[in-house]
Each structure stands twice: as C-alpha cells, then as structure tokens.
Amino acid sequence: MSKPANIALKERGVELRALDLKGSQENVVSALKDIGTLISAIGPMEQLEQIPLATAAKTAGVEKFLPCGAMPVVPVGMHVMRDLKEQVYNHVKRLRLPYTIVDVGWWYQLSFPKLPSGKIDYAIAFKGHRIPGDGNVPTALTDLRDIGPYIARIIQDERTLNRMVLVYNEMWTWNQIYDTLEKLSGESLPRERDSLEDLEKRLMYAEEKLQKDPNDMLPTFVKMATQYVISWGIRGDNTPENAKYLGYLTSKELYPDMGFIKFEDYLQEVLDGRAKPVNPEMKEVRETLFKAQRTEY
16 A cells, blocks of 8 residues: 555545455455446456455445456467456356456557667567567557556446457557568567467477476466467457457447557657666566576477
C-alpha cells in the first residue's frame, strides 16, 4: 500500500483498499463492497488466485468482472498462460458473474530487436530477438499506453458484456519491423531466424527440464516465450481474423474513431531516447535469464 505507484494513485483521488486473496473470503468480500466494475491486473504467475477473487466478487455484487486477459490471441491448448486463464474464465462463467475478457495483442514495447550500435539497449525488454519462420506472418500490436483508454471505453459499453474483446493498434510482420527500424536508424540489422523445428526442440527441452523441477524459472520462462513465438510468429494466431473466428469482438469494429500511437512513431521515440523501458526493476532478472538461455538453450 505504501508503494510509490499506489501513493501516486491516492494523490489523484483514488481510494485504496487492501485485500489478501489468500486471506479469509469475508475480508475479500468486504474489500469489494460497492465496487461496480472489478478489473484484475494480477501477476502472471498468480492467475489462479483470481478464482477466490471471482467468487468474492459474485458475493459482493460486483456488476462486471474483467479477469486478467491482456495477452495475444492464443487458442486453448497452445500456451500455458492461456490455459491458466481459461480455468479462471470457466469459473467466472459457472458463477454466472457478468464479465468482459480483454486481450491486447503483442506489445509495441516487446516488438523490436537491438541495434548493432547498442543505441536502444535501454529500451530492450528481452535481448536475443530472432525472426520466427520466414518473418512474413502478421501479428496484432498495441502500445501499452493505449490499453487504458481502450479499457475505459470497453467497461462502459453494453456490447462487451459477457464477450471477449481484442484491442489492437496495427498489424506488422517481423520483416516489416526490421525493415522499418533499419530505415529509421540507418543501421543494418543481422537477421537470425528460428524455424518451427528449432522452436519445437527448444520447447521440448524446456519441458524435459520442468519434469525434473517444475519450479525452475528458467525453463518456465523459455517455455512461455517459445509458445508465444510459435503461436503468433509461426501459426499466425494473433490476428483479428482469428480473433473473430474464436468469438471475439475487435476494437476496430467497436471504436473505429479511436485514436492510437502508431508503431513507427513509437520506434522513433525509442531511437530518440524518449521511450520508457518496461519494468526496469526487472532488468537484472531478464539479463540473467537471457545469459542462461543463450548458454543452455
């Protein structure tokens, strides 16, 4: 409750309430009292803790629950994170708790490689980007800063009740991203590629390691990252066409007037040194994982 981010919210007039999802159900229900819309922004490895949260929300009379979606379009059975989230979604539906599930494509902030000069290393979330397959598979991209405005409209829109929504800004292929970054930076980028066979071998090795130690974070990270790349980089799951097939509404059809940050403008921000790194407090952890991954995988 004393974190700077929470204090900043309080200074803007936001009421803060503390609750412990592992505490008593009574306390969780009490913390949710008089809440109209509940938006879950829980950590990635705590997805199943939303199950008691949803149960408490139903008891507390919450009018709409947004469980933690916020990932690319991925069919069930293709990604460990999607499957965990699906357990939560199914629980929400069994409760008949009003809901909206919002996925956001792939982030701009994760969608560019490092430059040979090192000029944009400050903004790189994960080193070691490689182009999946032939690099021509399009994927839906969204700037993190645009997600809040999308959510603000979605939670007030009756059309989104008990529906899934994909919000996204633009469609890009990895080859287009490399071409554009080369054009803007004036640098030539090496293009390392991963075939489907390469990715499947990496995934198999990570799963073998997890069978020996399910709590080992390195193969967990490698498995999740590899499943994402296979899904949006090889299969082409993260598209509005596939989203509609799976039953999603899309931000383009719901809000055609919605303004957003263009990806090329974001890349220019990165080159100008004006971009905000994603979770800078996790940089050391990411560096350790990257070095271990390059050595072992």
